[in-house]
Structures are given as structure tokens and as C-alpha cells.
Amino acid sequence: xxxxxxxxxNLTAQEGEFITINCSYSVGISALHWLxxxxxxxxxxLFMLSSGxxxxxxxxxxINIQExxxxxxxxxxxxxxxxxxxxxxxxxxxxxxxxxxxxxP
Amino acid sequence: EADIYQTPRYLVxxxxxxxxxxxxxxxxxxxxxxxxxxxxxxxxxxHYSYGVNSTEKGDLSSESTVSRIRTEHFPxxxxxxxxxxxxxxxxxxxxxxxxxxxxxxxxxxxxx
Numbered sequence: 001x002x003x004x005x006x007x008x009x010n011l012t013a014q015e016g017e018f019i020t021i022n023c024s025y026s027v028g029i030s031a032l033h034w035l036x037x038x039x040x041x042x043x044x045x046l047f048m049l050s051s052g053x054x055x056x057x058x059x060x061x062x063i064n065i066q067e068x069x070x071x072x073x074x075x076x077x078x079x080x081x082x083x084x085x086x087x088x089x090x091x092x093x094x095x096x097x098x099x100x101x102x103x104x105p
Numbered sequence: 106e107a108d109i110y111q112t113p114r115y116l117v118x119x120x121x122x123x124x125x126x127x128x129x130x131x132x133x134x135x136x137x138x139x140x141x142x143x144x145x146x147x148x149x150x151x152h153y154s155y156g157v158n159s160t161e162k163g164d165l166s167s168e169s170t171v172s173r174i175r176t177e178h179f180p181x182x183x184x185x186x187x188x189x190x191x192x193x194x195x196x197x198x199x200x201x202x203x204x205x206x207x208x209x210x211x212x213x214x215x216x217x
Contacts, residue, residue, distance in 0.1 A: 031203050041142075041193055041213075045205035086148070093138065093197075093206070097147045 003027050006087050006096035013103050019074040021099045023087030026068065034061050034072050035086040037098070043086075046072070077103045108132045111196050111209035118186050118216055126181045126212045128196035134207070136199040137179040141165055141192050142211075148195065154179055186216045 005024045013019055023032070034046040047054050047061040049070060054061050058077075063070040074081055082103050087096040109130040118124055128137065135156045140148040150163030154173040168190070170182050179198075183190055196209040 033206065035206075035208075041195070041211045043195065043197075043208040045207065048203055048205045050203055093140075093148075093150060095148045 002097070003094050004087055004089055004096040006085075006099050008099060009097065010100045011102070013077050013101070015078060015103055015105050017077050017103075019077050019081075019101065019103075021072045021085050021087075021101070023070045023072070023096055024068060025070075025087075025089050025094075027089065027094070029065075029068075029089045031090065032063055032070050033088045033093070034070075035088060037084040037086060039083075046085075074101075079103045079105050109196060109198055109207050109209045111194075111212050113212060114210065115213050116215070118214070120187055120216055122186050124183050124186055124214070126183075126194055126196075126214070128179045128181070128209055129177050130179075130198040130207070131177060132198060132200070132207065133176060134198035134200050135176065136201065137173065138197045138199075138206075139163075139169075139171060139179070139181050140195045140197065142195060143192050151194075152181065186214075188216045190214060190216050 003026050007022045031050045033048050037043045049063040058075045060073040084098040084100050086098045112127045138153045139151040142148045149165045151165050152171040154160045160171050193211045193213050195211045197206045199206045
């Protein structure tokens, strides 16, 4: 069993929809990261969380340490949000398998 | 503008050749990482370093080596390339503490 589980694996949404991607982990962590990988392979760090909630533009990330669960929310989704979203934990970056998001116009 | 640079961006090489993938960062980050990613698949940690003269193996390290002689430079070497090494290789760096990661653009390696 992977130490980091993401759901859903694939997600298709219509432009404007509210999107939630989930990440559950089974190990003790010092920090959880949400990453975005666009077609072409480049990876961008979106958030680093150790507790609570962070917001950046239309993106919101939350973490519940007791439940070992984090969520990434996208409000008013747009086709340019289409990418793979990856959850990772700890300093040596154990990765989830990623959620492939497609937002249709 | 990228602060972490990987070269080459693309490489096609024959089986048995020795290759070195370069990764350099200008941010003074102590921590650096190499990941391998097959198309549509998750990233796997190959090697990491927490500073000069520090290197550790990840999950897929057995066929490659790294060195960290300078803070800014973390090259990855495959002594004898095989078709199974065909993949994308991503380098990343991070400052000590709870900070985010910076990734390079990757090297797409094809071994024929």
C-alpha cells in the first residue's frame, strides 16, 4: 500500500465548477506539499502545509493532521487549471500517484 | 526565470554509454533531489543530498550515482545506459526548513 493515496485518479470538470482533490497518508509527517505538473512535465510547487489552511488565488489547501488527510480545492475552475496535481509528504518527498484534472470550456 | 537548471533537455543515447545529467541551482539551497518519472506515472526518488559531500539513495538508485562537491551542483551519472533507463529525470532543490520545492524542467532520456 502506497504511503500517500490520492483521489480521484482522474477528474473532468466543466469550467466554473468547484473542484476537490483528496490526499491521505499513512506516515507521520513534518510537512505536506501540493504540486502541479503541466503537460510537458514542468512541476510547480503550489503549497507547503504543516497545519490548517492556505489560500493562493483560486486555490485552497487544507490539512487535518489527526485524520492524516489533506484536500486541494480549486474555485471557479478554468481550462488552464488542467494539469496533474500531486500530493507529497516529508523531506524526501514520498509522492502520491497524482490526480489528472481536465477542465472543459 | 528558472533558478534551477537541467541539461540536456533531451538526450538520445546508445545502450552501454556512460551519461551524466547535469543539475545546477543558484539559490544556495542545501537540499537537492533527483526523481525519475515515466510518462503518466508517479515520481520516484533516485537520490538526494542534504549538503556538500552528503548523498543518500532513494528507491531507484541502484543503477546510478550522484556527487555533491559544490552546493549548487548535483550531477546524476548512469555508468552504462540501458533501454529501461528511458524516462524523464527531474531535479529539485529546497531550502532547509518548511519551504517549498523548486523543480528543474527535466531531462527526457531515450536509450536505444
